[in-house]
Amino acid sequence: MSYTAPLDDIAFVLRHVVGLPELDLGLGIEEAEAVLAEAGRFAAEVLAPLNRVGDRQPAVLENGTVRSSPGFAEAYRLFVENGWNAVSADVEHGGNGLPDMLAAALTELWNGANMAFALCPLLTQSAAETLAHYGDARQKRLYLPRLVSGEWTGPMCLTEPQAGSDLGAIRCAARASEDGRYRLKGQKIFITWGDHDMAENLVHMVLARLEGGPPGSKGLSLFLVPKRMVREDGALGSANAVRCVGLEHKLGLHGSPTALMQYGEDAGAYAELVGAPHRGIEAMFSMMNRARLGIGLQGVGLAERAYQQARAYALARVQGRVVGSSDEALPILHHPDVRRMLMVSKAKLEAARAMALEAAAMSDRARLGEASAAARLDLLIPMVKATATDLAVEIASTAIQIHGGAGFIEETGIAQAYRDARVTPIYEGTNGIQAGDLVTRKLLRDGGAAMAALIRDINRSYGALAEETGEELRAIAPHLRLGRAALDRSGQHLIATEASEPRRVLAASYPYLRLASMVVGGWLMARVGLAAQAELGAGRGNERFLRAKLVTARCFAEHVLVEAETLERIIRGGGASLLALEPEQF
16 A cells, blocks of 8 residues: 655656746756655655544544644644645745645645545645735734745635535624624534644634625635634634534545634624735635645546555466466466556546646746636636546546455545545535536636637647657547547537526536646647647657557557547537436436
């Protein structure tokens, strides 16, 4: 159950596919690879050994205090001391200012090694980014440096028993107090790392309803609620009226405490407004978008770990005679169906990684002022979040299948990957919500302009493929051409029918997200193949590694991208059957 950081795969995408060396980001590719190597060591040697520990010895609530899993607090101290929490934050706030591409790659490593642990810094980094954008000068002075460093952590607090995806139903309330701050009362549920003993203070980012505000989501504001009060000199004061009253008993991610939080009882908990009143949703989405990219990277990391476990088992487990071989006993990796499962998993995993790093590259390009990059990032975020997390569940399930009966036994450890992965398509907006977001907020809102720009870029890569003579690249080209056309026609169909049949458009949103992600994945794998072929032609790099890239890109085209036209048919005609039954007929 060891974990090896996939440094060569990540570095290849950064160097040859998403263009880190081409951008003026203050960090060369050699320096980035050195950082990755050190992070890979930390992930494998410090975090990965605690993955099983957290699963077997979960965080517990004792006498009002949440005790983290054994070893987690020491690992977190090392994580902070080594500066890993501050990698991409702005230098002016105490960060290292490194590219988002590199930060994304590190996020994959932390989650591949130990997702339960990695959730804590992921949320803290999102909270710090939100405060950097919306906090006032005092909040930035007192709270931001400690969130950036990781000295304090920052949970995201949205969900309530009656308000899951429907944030407009939030009842947690805040009222102005005489000191110019606010008093906040209410409960929040499912708060990841909502309380723990790894840091001396927690800065809760809480979505609540300001007294007298309008109903629904327009009446929500964002508040900063520290667990311990912070004096004007930055020293910690007394405890705030914030406490954990319960921990959830979950399917997986046992090492990550999921808290039921109570804010205020008598006078209420001390709170500070972040940003403008009634603009909490806007501020929270700043936090949520980074978190959604991070959750997608969780999916990539989990899928990588499950794939590694399945590959190791398939190489070691001897079972049955292999057709076409005279050997009496060979590892099960020689069986064609096991090879199918591993090869398709590998192809999908590499496509998901490239998509996540492409999104991070768009974030870097947007910060450098590229006008189209922000729109491309918005388009990619729901694809990355949904596709990578669905894939984590799929590859973990496939890994159990490769293990056979042993995979259903907890002692082999692969079941943990499935249990840990299963929440990722649910939180930070279910994957159905991601599909609706892609169609309504990204495709329809601009009349398909951002998607059309993406398709034009796919066309350029197809043109490059069509000029290649190598067998693998020649095999990819027709599938990319058909997938690109299916995506274009499907988008135009949804735009044309939205006004007359909005429910059918939403019913088609998930197949559309799958189609868009599939075609983008095929496009990126084509770019991987083109880069590998160029390196081979120039006599550079490891030939076995590069030829494997070509074969994997072809596998994605022939086993995944080939489904594009079927999805187009579902998008164009499948909504009627989904909406035909009355509720009592289900």
